[in-house]
Amino acid sequence: MQDVEAFIELIRQNRHQEALDMLNEFPALAKTRTERSGQLHGATPLHWAAHRNATELCGRLLDLGANVNDSVSDWWLTPLSWGADAGSAEAVELLLKRGADVNQDAIVGTTALHAVAMGGSTQGKGDPGAYERTAEILIANGADINRRTNKQRTPLDEAIDNENNAVANVLRQHGALASKAST
Template identity: 30%
Template structure:
């Protein structure tokens, strides 16, 4: 992909990353050696610089691609775990939740990330996790006290989003929690001493549900996403891929979608 006009015309996206956003590229690639070298001379302005692709800072890129070591190093030198993008008002927690990176998400939470921060369409990280069908991210957020009943600008809860996206397993988990709130039993990612990964099985046993998605159409049901998967909708710039509707973490289709970079 090349840029067609303006001062960046004539450069491929990969060249542009190298020239203008080397911190972002190091985070994409998980290249901790290069990142540490660049950070030696980096200013706070560099840490907060938003790229011209997503409008993300380096810490958002590290969160998106699940590069925990890079994430940690950025915070060590002054990057904020609650850095909020100008374009979509999203934090690294939003990005990590949507990307299905629970390890990054948990570390951000333990470092002070606001997990109930709403973005430009009123979505919190748990909305993003539900939108992408990441059961691990949902479980991590719930275990750390995320509010599951918040509605976005379209009036949808995380359970509603998971259902509309076809992730019925995630939808049912969230719905169970809405009907039988367990948040006050959680402490540091555990439920009465039980690790958060057992949440789905616990909730599927013996909980009386006031409302269920079971009687809704089964067409289009998707399996919950597992940790570490990259998005099929993102194209690699280095492979000359075309722009796609990569950022479907944004709710309303009338909003502009953003082209993406596939992790390698």
């Protein structure tokens, strides 16, 4: 079997066709995870494919038995939250259609909606439209817009604090509330 680290590296580098070719040759890769130490420990190829908005690869991984609700990663736990963190609207939509739990704990009481509200490494400013679309998709699929984390923070709190205005506006349009600590 091929090395999962090499497979994930192809996905990280957006070399999706090469990753698909490798997956078709070694289908067992769909159920593997990285053993690298650190924050990304435990991530699966599906986590990375969702983060990179590689919908064809996500679909193939799921067809081969990847767990849509896998939660063993040491970072954002679920593939859905990884996709939401990156504003990967199409991958998020696919994962939801394939059975992802929209309100599954992503870490310390957060959900994918908290992840999109935080906006990833750009705080949603890299592509505000992608984060806005991702938030709309999550809400349309039943995301709890007022879910509180273990620290009592709502998705709107996260959007406000990260100045992720596109997502904050979407949340407000749907009646989301900020906690008293954020107002």
